[in-house]
Amino acid sequence: xxxxxxxYIKCNYIEHVNPNDLYNSYNGFIRGNMFPDLYNSYKLxxxxxxxxxxxxxxxLTYLDGLCFALTDINLYLDTHxxxxxxxxxxxxxxxxxxxxLGDYEKMYGPLNTNSNALKGNRWSWNDSPWPWEY
Amino acid sequence: MAMGILGDFMWKYxxxxxxxxxxxxxxxxxxKAILTQCGGPNGELGAALQxxxxxxxxxxxxxxxLLTDIGTEELGHVEMIQTMVYQLMxxxxxxxxxxxxxxxxxxxxGLSINLGDSNGVPFTTAYVSNTGDYMADLESDLAAEQxxxxxxxxxxxxxxxxxxxxxxxxLRQREIIHYQRFKELKAHYLDKKRD
Numbered sequence: 001x002x003x004x005x006x007x008y009i010k011c012n013y014i015e016h017v018n019p020n021d022l023y024n025s026y027n028g029f030i031r032g033n034m035f036p037d038l039y040n041s042y043k044l045x046x047x048x049x050x051x052x053x054x055x056x057x058x059x060l061t062y063l064d065g066l067c068f069a070l071t072d073i074n075l076y077l078d079t080h081x082x083x084x085x086x087x088x089x090x091x092x093x094x095x096x097x098x099x100x101l102g103d104y105e106k107m108y109g110p111l112n113t114n115s116n117a118l119k120g121n122r123w124s125w126n127d128s129p130w131p132w133e134y
Numbered sequence: 135m136a137m138g139i140l141g142d143f144m145w146k147y148x149x150x151x152x153x154x155x156x157x158x159x160x161x162x163x164x165x166k167a168i169l170t171q172c173g174g175p176n177g178e179l180g181a182a183l184q185x186x187x188x189x190x191x192x193x194x195x196x197x198x199x200l201l202t203d204i205g206t207e208e209l210g211h212v213e214m215i216q217t218m219v220y221q222l223m224x225x226x227x228x229x230x231x232x233x234x235x236x237x238x239x240x241x242x243x244g245l246s247i248n249l250g251d252s253n254g255v256p257f258t259t260a261y262v263s264n265t266g267d268y269m270a271d272l273e274s275d276l277a278a279e280q281x282x283x284x285x286x287x288x289x290x291x292x293x294x295x296x297x298x299x300x301x302x303x304x305l306r307q308r309e310i311i312h313y314q315r316f317k318e319l320k321a322h323y324l325d326k327k328r329d
Binding site: 047131 | 148149155204220303305308310314315318321
């Protein structure tokens with residue numbers, strides 16, 4: 001099977017991407033790509049939606065989206081380190097990520113070993129489920 | 135596993151996947167096919183090790199940061215592939231293993247994750263290219279992303295399970311982004327060389 005649109009072949013150096021043109025964190029996350037001009041689908045007509053089954057999964061999906069936005073914009077900034085507009089967007093996502101992460105860890109346990117959620121008498125880092133166990 | 139966002143020291147484990155994987159129907163043949171993206175010639179393990187080894191020889195900070203960050207993301211992708219293989223084998227009976235032709239795999243590995251390809255060929259650092267010439271290395275990185283993208287398309291051809299297609303499609307898309315960023319790094323070095 002061949003890709004219908006091979007835009008990954010055509011991509012050249014992009015001088016500047018307007019931060020307003022990016023997907024929002026959830027829509028970028030389900031695509032694996034925050035940059036609409038670089039999005040290239042294969043086999044799927046529409047990206048597959050994440051369907052959280054409970055409140056914890058719903059909050060984790062939101063956190064996953066923010067984390068993904070940071071990952072993808074980080075790589076863009078590595079090759080565009082002087083793009084101040086995008087640095088602004090990165091920092092807005094980072095602030096929101098830190099807030100949501102703190103709330104999530106308070107409610108559902110630590111995702112990191114430097115989490116405030118570990119400041120207790122019980123070592124909750126060991127708690128299941130592990131990421132592969134869902 | 136996620137990227138250096140909270141990384142105040144060394145590498146840090148984050149107790150979540152980059153993209154969630156919840157496969158409820160086991161499929162042994164598909165598990166075997168997907169295993170190649172763990173320890174196969176175009177897999178995530180080789181890509182992670184290649185970028186993280188090459189970065190020491192990058193001539194400037196753009197190259198060092200990009201190879202560090204993409205190499206780190208690839209380690210998270212190893213975890214995603216291993217999770218897919220684990221969940222695709224979860225709950226399989228011995229009869230199902232035999233019907234899928236996995237007696238050899240089960241005999242050697244049980245239901246653990248073998249660091250090899252779909253045919254049991256063990257992972258080797260011969261898959262990793264590191265020449266000491268940063269332009270040559272960058273070309274091998276561009277190729278690695280394209281080969282991994284092609285492999286994900288082949289794997290997507292093999293299933294219609296949305297719980298498998300979701301993560302495969304996500305991982306394929308990451309190869310496209312990584313390819314783009316490597317191309318930008320290459321353009322940056324070509325301009326520099328002209329100066």
